[in-house]
Amino acid sequence: MRYLLTVMLLATLLVSCAQDSGPPVIVSELRILAPVPGSNMGVAYMKITNRGTAAITVHNASSPQFERVEMHETTIADGVSRMRPIDGIEIAVGDTAIFEAGGKHLMLMNPGPDTIPGSPVTLEITHDSGLLIVSATMQPRLPTE
Ligand SMILES: [Cu+2]
Structure with a gap:
């Protein structure tokens, strides 16, 4: 009887763990890349999972370390790569929006004087049900990124 009770208790614990699935919106694989020399635009790549x-809908983002942050999408038309600002990104239940080289990205414009490779950068990303605050160390940007 005591054994059965223990098993039942364990089962209850497991169920409650499964229900507590953590925060509803999650940022992963965040990478913040410094402007290349001669440029004032850094970039942020990440995944946002709903x-x-x-x-x-992810509406916009800002950073205390940059004057302005814009959501951009890179498109290729007639063999020419262009970036255009996008207003918002809708993420369906269970989906992940991917910000990556050659696709959607956050453009980090005009860093403050102390924001250099190795320094911390915080992003504040606004969406329908709240604010995501994430940070990472700024990495030097490779020519292929
Ligand atoms: Cu851009």
Whole structure:
């Protein structure tokens, strides 16, 4: 009887763990790359996963270390790569928005004088149900990125 009770208790614990799936919106694989020499534009790549129960739209982002942050998408037309600002990115339930080289990215414009490779950068990303605050060390940007 005591054994059965223990098993039941364990089962209850496991169920409650499964229900507590952490925050509904998660940023992973965040990379913040410094401007290349001669440029004033850094870039941020990441994945944003919607683990909530409703679709969300990511509206915009800002950073205390940069004058301005814009959401951009790189498109290739007639063999020429261009970036255009995008207003928002909708993420369906269970989906992940991918910010990557050659695709969507956050353009980090005009860093402050202390924001150099190796220094911390914080991003504040606004979406329908709240604010994501994430940070990473700024990395030097490779020519291929
Ligand atoms: Cu851009």
